[in-house]
Each structure stands twice: as structure tokens, then as C-alpha cells.
Amino acid sequence: MTPLWLIVIVVAIALIFDFANGFHDAANSIATIVATRVLKPWQAVIWAAFWNFVSFLLLPLEVANAIAKIVSTDVISIGLVFAGLTGAVFWNVLTAWMGLPSSSSHALIGGMIGAGVAKAGGHVVGLKGLQKTAVFIIYSPLIGLLLAFSLIVLVSWLVHRIKAKRTVNRTFRGLQLVSAAAFSVGHGANDAQKTMGIIAALLIGAGRLSGDVLKDPETLPLWIVLSCHAAIALGTMFGGWKIVKTMGTKLTRLEPMGGVCAESAAAATLFFASHNGIPVSTTHTITGAIVGVGSANRMSAVRWNVARRVVWAWVLTIPGAAAVSVLTYWVVEVFN
Amino acid sequence: MDRRAVFFVIAAVVSLALVPAIPHEAGKPSITWVGWTMVVAFLLLAVLSWLDHRSRHSERP
Numbered sequence: 001m002t003p004l005w006l007i008v009i010v011v012a013i014a015l016i017f018d019f020a021n022g023f024h025d026a027a028n029s030i031a032t033i034v035a036t037r038v039l040k041p042w043q044a045v046i047w048a049a050f051w052n053f054v055s056f057l058l059l060p061l062e063v064a065n066a067i068a069k070i071v072s073t074d075v076i077s078i079g080l081v082f083a084g085l086t087g088a089v090f091w092n093v094l095t096a097w098m099g100l101p102s103s104s105s106h107a108l109i110g111g112m113i114g115a116g117v118a119k120a121g122g123h124v125v126g127l128k129g130l131q132k133t134a135v136f137i138i139y140s141p142l143i144g145l146l147l148a149f150s151l152i153v154l155v156s157w158l159v160h161r162i163k164a165k166r167t168v169n170r171t172f173r174g175l176q177l178v179s180a181a182a183f184s185v186g187h188g189a190n191d192a193q194k195t196m197g198i199i200a201a202l203l204i205g206a207g208r209l210s211g212d213v214l215k216d217p218e219t220l221p222l223w224i225v226l227s228c229h230a231a232i233a234l235g236t237m238f239g240g241w242k243i244v245k246t247m248g249t250k251l252t253r254l255e256p257m258g259g260v261c262a263e264s265a266a267a268a269t270l271f272f273a274s275h276n277g278i279p280v281s282t283t284h285t286i287t288g289a290i291v292g293v294g295s296a297n298r299m300s301a302v303r304w305n306v307a308r309r310v311v312w313a314w315v316l317t318i319p320g321a322a323a324v325s326v327l328t329y330w331v332v333e334v335f336n
Numbered sequence: 337m338d339r340r341a342v343f344f345v346i347a348a349v350v351s352l353a354l355v356p357a358i359p360h361e362a363g364k365p366s367i368t369w370v371g372w373t374m375v376v377a378f379l380l381l382a383v384l385s386w387l388d389h390r391s392r393h394s395e396r397p
Contacts, residue, residue, distance in 0.1 A: 135354050139370065142351060
């Protein structure tokens with residue numbers, strides 16, 4: 001049986017990855033409510049972190065189940081998970097250093113695939129789950145875009161006759177609290193569950209958890225669920241504090257109505273994905289939704305270079321992280 | 337040319353191309369409807385966007 005101290009170290013690395021995910025994505029959750037001064041930055045990060053944490057009470061654990069099945073649990077070992085996580089982290093750091101776009105979620109999936117293939121070959125990869133993930137890498141931003149565009153057109157049509165613009169603005173400023181909370185729930189559920197899936201697979205592979213949890217993900221031990229949600233919520237709080245420093249100068253002016261529509265559309269997309277066990281990138285989803293809101297106004301209002309970078313992230317992240325993980329696994333094997 | 341309509345048509349084509357790739361997992365409801373809904377919705381938006389563009393740019397008496 002794998003020594004407990006080794007398992008604790010790899011679980012800690014997984015939770016650090018989760019923390020980093022929350023840290024990195026905090027801006028997505030709080031950017032609009034801070035920019036429109038609905039909440040002060042410190043209030044906004046607490047608001048987002050709270051909804052990140054409680055999301056496990058609201059959405060099923062299907063994404064954790066899907067992630068745990070990416071590589072067959074028969075071949076999962078401590079070295080494989082370590083290589084998968086290290087590959088994902090290394091890929092994220094490398095792309096950040098080179099200024100290339102990336103997605104932590106896809107890097108994690110790519111990392112696990114790479115390590116699995118390096119250990120036992122391609123047949124250990126769960127192709128159906130991977131196929132669904134690959135399709136929704138492209139679908140999730142498009143769904144976000146479609147919903148956000150439709151929502152902003154509908155809402156604009158509903159309010160355009162209202163003369164009291166200040167009342168409309170005040171209403172949407174209030175609604176931003178709800179939409180930001182909904183997005184944080186979606187973010188917490190989808191992203192924290194990715195780490196849960198990795199930890200579950202590790203424990204099953206190490207013989208410390210029954211494989212039956214994959215039949216009913218709701219039976220996952222509570223400590224895994226709570227620790228993953230706590231890690232992502234803490235990451236959001238610390239990431240939010242970093243944003244406090246730059247918020248005043250770097251953000252573009254955002255209208256409350258557009259913010260509500262973009263966040264609601266992204267939240268709906270994340271709820272659907274989480275409910276159906278589809279791991280998606282929350283950053284790509286909100287980017288698609290923002291493009292949808294922008295393009296409802298005029299196409300030139302959209303920062304197309306950002307959209308182009310997202311497309312590059314679609315193409316590069318999974319194979320890139322997989323390649324790094326293959327190398328990492330070989331290094332791990334040398335020391336094993 | 338209405339660039340937004342062209343964008344929506346491309347999105348519809350991409351969505352359509354991916355419909356056959358949506359897997360069906362045993363014991364779970366099929367989610368193929370998502371792909372078809374996106375195809376129809378994007379095509380509808382393309383038509384509406386084109387009509388909007390045409391009405392804005394048509395000559396007024």
C-alpha cells in the first residue's frame with residue numbers, strides 16, 4: 001500500500017492547484033460588481049468566495065466523477081497523479097511566462113491524460129469522457145455567447161421604453177449581486193470538482209477509497225468535498241485582493257446591464273455543464289458571454305484579439321500539458 | 337457586409353460539425369439536443385442580424 005505521507009503530499013499539491021485556480025479566476029467573478037461599485041473590493045471577494053464554498057450544496061458532483069474516470073483507476077498511482085498535476089502546473093507557469101493563453105482546467109485534464117499514456121498507453125484513457133470534454137471546450141464559450149447575446153437583446157428591448165434610466169441602472173446594480181453569486185456557484189462547482197476527481201482517483205488507486213464512489217459520486221468523502229471548496233474559495237479571496245490593487249486603473253468601464261447578462265449566461269452554461277458532468281473552462285465560458293454582450297452592440301466593440309487567444313488555448317492546452325506530463329512521468333519513473 | 341451575421345453562420349457551422357462527436361453515455365440522458373439547438377439558434381440570429389443590418393443601411397426616401 002502507498003505510504004500515507006506520500007498521499008498527503010500529492011493531495012496537498014492538488015489543493016494548491018485548486019487554490020491557484022481560484023486565485024487566477026477571482027477576476028471573472030468579481031470584476032463587474034467592483035467596476036460598477038456595487039460592492040467594495042473586500043466585500044466582493046468575500047461574496048464570491050462564500051458562493052464558491054457553498055456550491056457543493058447546490059450542484060451534483062458529476063464533474064468530479066468525470067475527472068476521476070479520465071484515466072482508468074486500475075493504473076492510477078501516486079507517481080501518475082503527481083506527474084499529471086506537475087505537468088498541469090508546469091504548463092500553466094510556462095504559458096504565463098511566455099504570454100500564451102491557457103486554461104487550468106484543460107491543463108489538468110491534459111496532464112492526467114499525458115501521465116496515463118506515459119504509464120500504460122492510450123487504452124487507459126476514458127475516450128467517451130474525453131470526447132465530451134473536447135466537444136464542450138468549443139461548445140461552452142459558444143453557449144455562453146449565444147445566451148448572453150440573446151439575453152442582452154431581450155433585456156434591452158424590455159427596458160428601452162423606460163424613461164428613468166437611473167432606476168434601470170439601480171435595478172441592474174442590485175441584480176449584479178445575484179448574477180455574480182450565480183457565476184461563483186458555477187465556478188466553485190465545476191472547478192473545485194476537478195480537484196475532487198483527481199483526489200478521488202488517487203485514493204482509489206492507492207487502495208484507500210472504494211471504487212464504488214464512481215458509481216454514486218454523492219458518496220465521496222465529505223473531507224474531500226470540503227477541502228476542495230475551501231481551497232478554491234481561499235484562492236478567490238487572495239486573488240481578489242490582488243485585483244484590488246489594479247482594479248482602479250486596468251478595468252474598462254462596464255455597464256451593470258451587460259455585466260448581469262454576461263454573468264447570468266455564463267452561470268447558466270456552468271450549471272448545465274456541472275449537472276451533466278462536463279468539465280469546462282470557466283474563463284472561456286465568461287469570455288464567450290462577454291463577447292456575446294459586446295457583439296450585441298457592434299462587432300468592433302469586441303476585443304477580438306482576446307477571443308483569438310481563447311481559440312489558441314483550445315488548441316494548445318490539452319496536448320501541451322499532456323506532453324509536459326509525459327516528460328514528468330518519465331522523470332518520476334527514473335527516481336522511482 | 338454584416339460581419340455579425342457571418343460570425344453567427346460560422347458558429348452554426350462549427351456547432352453542426354461537432355454534433356456527431358457528442359457521445360451518448362449509457363444510463364444518462366442524451367445531450368445531442370444542445371448541439372442542434374445551437375445550430376438552429378445561431379442560424380436564426382444570423383438571419384435576424386442580417387435583417388437588422390439591412391434595415392439600418394437601406395436608403396431612406
